[in-house]
Amino acid sequence: MKQAIQILEFNKIKQTVDSLCACSxxxxxxxxxxxxxDEKQVEYSLNQSDEALKIILALGEAPLGGVTDITEAIKRAKISAMLSAQELLGISRLLYAVSQLKTFSERLNEIKVDAPIFSSQVNSLVSLNSLQTAINDCIDETGYILDSASSELxxxxxxxxxxxxxxxEKLNHVVSERRNxxxxxxxxxxxxxxxxxxxxEAKNTFGGTVHDQSSSGNTYFIEPxxxxxxxxxxxxxxxEERREIERILRALTEEVKKFVxxxxxxxxxLGEIxxxxxxxKYARLINGTRPKMNTKGIIRLVAARHPLIDQKVVVPNDIELGDEYTTIVITGPNTGGKTVTLKTVGLLTLMAQAGLLIPAHETSQLAxxxxxxADIGDEQSIEQSLSTFSSHMTNIVRIMERLTVNSLxxxxxxxxxxxxxxxxxxxISILDxxxxxxxxxxxxxxxxxxKxxxxxxxxxxxxxxxxNIETLSPTYRLLVGVPGRSNAFEISKRLGLKEAILTTARAYVETERTEMTDLITKLEDRGLELDHEIQLLQKQNQEVEAMRLDYERKIAKFEAERERxxxxxxxxxxENIRQAKEEAEQIVADLRQAKKMADLSIKDHELTEKLTSLKKSEAKQAEQFKRKARNKAPLKAGDEVMVLSLNRQGELIEKTKNGDWMVQLGMMKVNIKEEDLEYLRQSVKKKDSGKGKMIHKRNTNVGIQLDLRGERYEDAMLRLDKYMDEVLLAGYQTVTIIHGHGTGALRQGVHKYLKKNKHVASFRFGGAGEGGTGATVVELK
Structure with a gap:
């Protein structure tokens, strides 16, 4: 893959990842x-990258600042070669990073972030607190040996x-006496x-030893x-000081030697972490996701973007290969988009196999x-020489000799x-x-x-x-299933070429080719229509699926709460029955004891009190059961009721065939048994006075999710503000804002807006099945 790595510019990706490392x-x-x-290696590497992104989004970057490579210092300590203060300081900083990482891992566990790979790595780190303390007691952060390193020093x-x-003091006296x-x-x-x-001029009469002379020769530095x-x-x-410092450094070196x-x-x-x-960090930079990998040669990229093109201008594309068809032929005039598509598929494949997340939708799949x-060169020039053809053919020959069934x-x-x-x-022969x-x-x-x-x-x-014929420029959007067509006539017409010239030009085109062009035009137009319809259906399906998942979650929560x-x-x-039974048994036991002992002195009122106590206990249990499930009045549709098992108020909709009641609880409609309902009041309906009062109707078209991924920041904030107004009118209690991972700017903007919105009760990241940290669940007041 060396040639493909070079042609597809994989090394530029490596350079960016290298710049994001915290240390060497x-x-x-x-x-x-x-x-x-290797399939296992690829899966592990992708899991590693995905886990790192999840940790960064949840808790930030790992604390690795100040760590240096101490490999050479370890080798020197192993042979008892005295380490310098800076080398020892490097060891201390590395050990500090170890302790910081262990604390960082504990915080991840506290906030329930599942990170098995990172946790395993941190657990394999060895804390050497005694060695770190020994070094820090002797050397400060600048590498200076402290006075406290030894009493002798x-x-x-x-x-x-x-x-x-x-x-x-003596020199100041000399200066004072001989200043002239x-x-x-x-x-x-x-x-x-x-x-x-x-x-x-005074050096011979001053008295003392000359140690230096100024560059001008006018001054001599004399030791009086x-x-x-x-x-x-x-x-x-x-x-003596140097000897003592050397002794201290040797002692610390011997201490390091014990733990090499x-x-x-x-x-x-630490290097692996x-x-x-x-x-x-690179995945966050490109808004990357983890693709599903297979060994069947199937590529299914959704909203894939080239990582080396500015994310503000790059056009996402859907590309499928290897399932229904094994070959894609992209035809049409040179616009730059065809080559970008090739490079996108190739580079994203290399990235995924190297364990890097890719800039595409999370449902994407790669092989x-x-x-x-890759045989990709600069073919955008008008003239193509024989040497260019020969160069490409030499490369193709090399590919033909080495290709396998599992090649891209x-x-x-x-x-x-x-x-x-x-x-x-x-x-055609090569493709065959x-x-x-x-x-x-x-x-x-x-x-x-x-074609x-x-x-x-x-x-x-x-x-x-x-x-786009209107703008005379490519949109860079890939149209799969639609062959490319020449736009020469259309472009020339828009640029002002006379119709007579165009008519003559069309006449020169062969009839067969004209028919093919007309067919392609019809296919392209129909393809665009179908593509638009597919996008609408996909969007609707996503909304329906999101609603289904939300309702399933709420129903599961309701059932769990109901069971609880x-x-x-x-x-x-x-417990009440047990207590009542114990009281009753005690009363009976007292009566039997009195009878047995023939206690004629027992008063009638005492016996009456015991029997009354038993009756009160029985009545208390009966009242408690009645209070758990009773109706104060015959129930009818429209009544407001209390669902006893849920301790929530609702409104009766209708009675079902099996005798249960359908109850409106907020956004949910739930079937509840009649004995679990308690009548509260008749539902009060506001009547329209006809005097200009406005009645807000629910906007049933607004969804319970808002997807802001791919939006510019300012556009996303406008959409969010409009959406919040709509859901408030619709009466929703819970909605989800999908902002993705990306650089985090969009997520921060959403959270900042929600904090300021007085109608928001609370918000949180999505849980499992809710989009995770790529989505925010909002509870409305």
């Missing part, structure tokens, strides 16, 4: 990023400070010894004899191919660069050869003969790139 550890893995033909540095103070021999009164250091600047002994002592302290294996594991895992999140071949082949302007008749025949061997092929061509070839073969289909309430009622009833 992840960048090393991006360097080896390439398409795989602290003592030496105090001696240094004391000696330096005495030297400065100095160029200025500033004490400085030369050769690690304190000196003063002496005029050139008064501080020679102190400077010597200071040098001795500095030597664990550190090596951490380096490996960094790589994983770089892929997730794992053994080989991806992309031909751009197949057969171009030679005589049109010969080129068309050659192109590839098709017989079972490979999947997409080819572009100018030749009308290839007929597609019509004559069931496993080959025509396609073209839509051209009934279970609570049963438990309460059993």
């Amino acid at each position: 550890l992840g960048q090393k893995r991006v360097e080896y990023l390439s398409p795989s033909i 602290r003592s030496i540095r105090r001696s240094i400070q004391s000696t330096e103070a005495r030297i400065k 021999k100095l160029t200025n009164g500033i004490v400085t250091i030369r050769n690690e010894r304190y000196v003063v600047p002496v005029r050139a 004899k008064e501080v020679v002994d102190l400077n010597n002592k200071l040098q001795e302290y500095h030597v 294996d664990a550190l090596a594991v951490n380096v490996e895992v 960094d790589f994983m999140f770089a892929k997730g 794992i191919f053994d080989h991806v071949f 082949i992309l031909f751009d302007e197949l057969g171009a660069g030679t005589d049109p008749k010969e080129g068309a025949s050659l192109a 050869y590839v098709k017989v061997r079972g490979a999947r092929t997409i080819a572009t061509s100018h030749y009308p003969e290839l 007929a070839y597609a019509y004559e073969n069931d496993d080959v289909i025509n396609a073209s790139v839509e051209f 309430v009934l279970e609570d009622i049963k438990k309460e009833a059993f």
Whole structure:
């Protein structure tokens, strides 16, 4: 696939992923990023990218800042080669990242984000808190060895400070007494010894040791004899300081040596985590989704976009290949859209096999191919030389020799660069050869003969790139099933060419070709109509499916709540009965005991009280059961009732055949048994006074979902504002806003709007089956 990787510009994708890595550890893995033909590896890599995107959208990026590659430091520590302060600091920062990642993983668990791959990676990280503490106790964030690293170092540095103070004191005295021999009164250091600047003419009479001279020769830096002994002592302290620092670094190196294996594991895992999140960040950047993968050679791309074209201008396209037909022939004039289609299919295939999410709808499907071949060159020039044809043919020969049944082949302007008749025949022959061997092929061509070839073969289909005659420009929308046509006459007419010239030109065109052109025109027009109808049906199906899922969820929730309430009622009833039975048994036991003991002194009123207590207990249970399911008046349609098991008010619609009542509960209509209903009041209907009062009717055409994906930010906000007004008039309680993942800007805009809307009670991300973090569920007041 090396040639295809280069031609399809896969390396540009890698460069972007590389730039999104937090450290060099992840960048090393991006360097080896390439398409795989191993199904398990592809699935794992895609799951890894998808999981990273989910984590980023839920909690943000993984805390990997400041991590550096400590591989060389580990190798040096293993052989007891003393590590520098900076190398040790790098180890400390890596261990800090380990602890931060473990905390990050715990937060994911708290918010119930399922991330098995990331969790497994974090669990394999080794926390070395003792080593991190040992390094941090000795070295600060700049790599400076702290005084607290050892008592000996602290003592030496105090001696240094004391000696330096005495030297400065003596030198200040010298400066004060001999100022006339100095160029200025500033004490400085030369050769690690304190000196003063002496005029050139006074250097022989000043007294002391010369250590340096200015570039002009006017100043000599002299160490006065008064501080020679102190400077010597200071040098001795500095030597002791360096020795102590070296001892500390060697001790820390030996401590690192104990954990070299664990550190090596951490380096490996952190590199994989960094790589994983770089892929997730790239997916967010291109609004990528995880395609379903197969090994059957089936490609089904929905709203696919080329990732290297500006997302604001790129046109999404639907492309299918490998199921009903194995070859697509894209015909028509050069507009740029045909080549973009080829590159989109090829590049997205390479990306998916490399474990990267693709810029397409989440229902998209791609195949794992053994080989991806591409013969794509710059064929947009007017003149095509023999060398161009030879170059393409050499490449095609190489492809023919290596293709397999599980190959994807992309031909751009197949057969171009030679005589049109010969080129068309050659192109058809090549397509036949590839098709017989079972490979999947997409080819572009100018030749009308290839349009007929597609019509004559069931496993080959025509396609073209839509051209807008009004604007004289391509729309870059792929029309599958519709062959391309030449727009030369239409374009010339709109540009002002005389009709007489056009009439003559049309007369020169062969009748057969004219009929073919007319047929293509009719097919294209009909195809556009069908495409529009399909889009409308798809949109309606999506709305219906969304409503179905919403109702199923609400019904399931209702049933679960109903079962829970009934279970609570049963438990309460059993408990009351148990208590009543115990009271009754106690009363009977008291009576029997009294009788047995012949206690004639028992008073009548005491016996009466016990019997009354028993009756009250029985009456209490009866009243409780009546209160759980009773009607105060005969029920009729329109009455407002209380559903006892749900503790919710509703309105009676009608009585069903089996004796239950259909009850309107908010947006839902639910069948409820009559004994579970309690009459509240008659429904009060507002009458129209006829004096100009406005009655708002529900807009039954508004859906319970609003899909904003693909909209510009400003347009999306306008649509959202209009939609919220409509759902409020419709009386909906719950709606869903689909904003997708993308860069997160649209999601943030939606949430910002909802926070400010006074009619919104609350909102949340969608759950399983509700669109996840790509959708927001809104509860209205």
